[in-house]
Amino acid sequence: MSVLLLADHDKGELSPATARLVAAANQLGPVDVLVVAENPGNIAASAAQIAGVRIVQVVKAAETAESITNSLESLAQRYQSVSASASSVGKDVIPRLAAKLDIQPVTDIVAIEGANRFTRPIYAGNALETVTDPQPKHLLTFRASAFRPAASGNAAPVENLDLSVTSAARFLAAHRTESDTPDLATAQIVIGGGVSVASAEGFQLIEKLGKTLGAAVGATRAAVDAGYAPNDWQIGQTGKIIAPDLYIAIGISGALQHLAGIQGAKKIFAINTDPEAPLVKIADVALIGDLFEIVPQLIAELEKSGIRKPQ
Amino acid sequence: MKILVAVKRVVDHNVRIRVRPDGTGVETTGVRMSMNPFCKHAVEAAVQLAEKGQASEVVIVSVGPKQSNDVILTALAMGAHRGILVETDAALETLTIAKLLAKVADEEQPDLILLGKQAVDDDSNHVGQMLAALTNRPQATFASEIVVKGSELEVTREVDYGRETIAVPLPAVVTADLRLNTPRNAALPMVMKARSKPLAVRPADTFGVDLTPRLTIEKISPPAERVPGKTVGSVADLASAIASEVNEMEAL
Ligand SMILES: Cc1cc2nc3c(=O)[nH]c(=O)nc-3n(C[C@H](O)[C@H](O)[C@H](O)COP(=O)(O)OP(=O)(O)OC[C@H]3O[C@@H](n4cnc5c(N)ncnc54)[C@H](O)[C@@H]3O)c2cc1C
Ligand SMILES: Nc1ncnc2c1ncn2[C@@H]1O[C@H](COP(=O)(O)O)[C@@H](O)[C@H]1O
Secondary structure (H helix, E strand, C coil): CCEEEECCEECCEECCCHHHHHHHHHCCCCEEEEEEECCCHHHHHHHHCECCEEEEEEEECCCCHHHHHHHHHHHHCCCCEEEEECCHHHHHHHHHHHHHHCCCCEEEECEEEECCEEEEEEHHHCEEEEEECCCCCEEEEECHHHCCCCCECCCCCEEECCCCCCCCCEEEEEEECCCCCCCHHHCCEEEEECHHHCCHHHHHHHHHHHHHHCCEEEECHHHHHCCCCCHHHEECCCCECCCCCEEEEECCCCCHHHHCCCCCCCEEEEEECCCCCHHHHHCCEEEECCHHHHHHHHHHHHHHCCCCCCC | CEEEEECCEEECCCCCCCECCCCCCECCCCCCEEECHHHHHHHHHHHHHHHCCCCCEEEEEEEECHHHHHHHHHHHHHCCCEEEEEECCCCCCHHHHHHHHHHHHHHHCCCEEEEECCCCCCCCCCHHHHHHHHCCCCEEEEEEEEEEECCEEEEEEEECCEEEEEEEECCEEEEECHHHCCCCCCCHHHHHHHCCCCEEEEEHHHCCCCCCCCCEEEEEECCCCCCCCEEECCHHHHHHHHHHHHHHHHHC
16 A cells, blocks of 8 residues: 655755655555655655655656656556645646556545545635545645645655656756745745735835745736746646635735635735725635735834744 | 647636535536636647747647537637547546547647646646657646747746746647737637638547546535634734734644
């Protein structure tokens, strides 16, 4: 019943969501982690510390969909489940691997109901589908934010695999957003800005509020399309799925594609000029008014009260 | 270059869907249907390549019921050249759809296959990647820019850390993200013209692909409803509501 889990990583570091994925995969059986990276050292060492990991296997290779899929494929035979995060990498490789193995995958899992029963959202989260997977092998992606992280303190063995993988696609360049805000997918507090924030400078105000609270910063598609915020800040059906304890939505109408990304938030607060905005309607706490007046005052109030950031 | 574009007919993305009370599915009767938004970006990309003289033919394929003709016609009105409907009333899984599309790709031998990155009904985000595997082609998913460089494409992809550019040799599979382009609204003369473009209808059960689903859908349920909240009167009240949330977090 063992599970192979592909580790997500960026800039030579293991993704902070991995401990959540290990916890999810562990509900199905013992978990072996696979790291595919050009510089896997640190990543593998971090993965080995997560409780529940049996062994970390390492392939030194380019990080294209083909080379990751080939690495997974060469190990897949030994596992009953092959899994990954429902991240841009997991979404890229699990369906490709599934077709090679002739398995229908189950992706975006938010709840594990049994050894082969899973729940996943459909229609932008407006419905939940529970499926039974009777296939001999399960190909799965989990939404990290839906699971609590596994503990650390493990020292699993790290094994280097000598695989030669090929890829017709070649990596050319990364274009990243330099930002020191916490990871959106796992942050405890998230501040979101809409198109009414009106400029990249406006988003600096949102970021400042984020800093005051130790929060991650996100945006609507409209704000990203307008060029006010980078694409990796987008929250929603097409963007990141978040599940913070607190989401503060500023100047966001609450289109259903945006709501798709925030359904896992425990509490939702809204600042909006329109009391009828769908986001205001679903908010736990709403303040009606102009964000450009409210946000600076709010930062001042919070600083005055000397609020302690989580962690 | 010949381009095959796969398009899906789905519940229109502006419709707020209702889960049937008996848990058997989502109410789709009498609901407005249209082309999956991501597929529109794929069609637009193909038509733009044709207009730039970089593509010679744009073929549209859709798998679904007879009414899927409508979304093929939409694509033809946008400027595609001909259409293929792989007709079935059955609800197919993504792997089955990918296998049917792979058969069409075998027949058509396109240099580039364009798809949407995900269908907004099942939200799977599978078919492009599966089709790439089945046709043994490289893939570039979640594309926000496509540049033709000789016998290669340079594709910029939207990924979790930002964007990245990769090179894929043709033949290849590319899936479209929303920032790839702005899909056109076909003018009436184009809509009229679309009706005279070739559209072949092929029953899905004639491709030698097993259409039986692998997974059993047990139930479809609505998401948990949120309890209604309150409106506060001042910034100070909002700040103290935030502070009390943060304090509770620390108590965890
Ligand atoms: C296929 C598809 C996928 C999509 N995916 C996503 C996705 O992943 N994420 C996403 O977010 N969207 C997505 N969208 C877009 C979505 O439908 C909405 O267009 C978008 O979320 C709206 O963004 P917004 O709330 O910033 O803008 P608007 O809808 O324009 O809302 C602006 C809000 O700001 C308020 N406001 C205006 N001025 C002020 C002020 N001074 N102070 C305070 N409030 C003010 C207004 O009352 C309004 O409520 C998708 C759309 C499609 C078709
Ligand atoms: N029934 C279908 N017919 C044609 N293309 C499809 C069909 N289903 C999915 N696709 C294509 O695959 C993409 C991704 O769909 P999905 O994997 O279902 O999220 C869509 O945007 C379409 O381009």
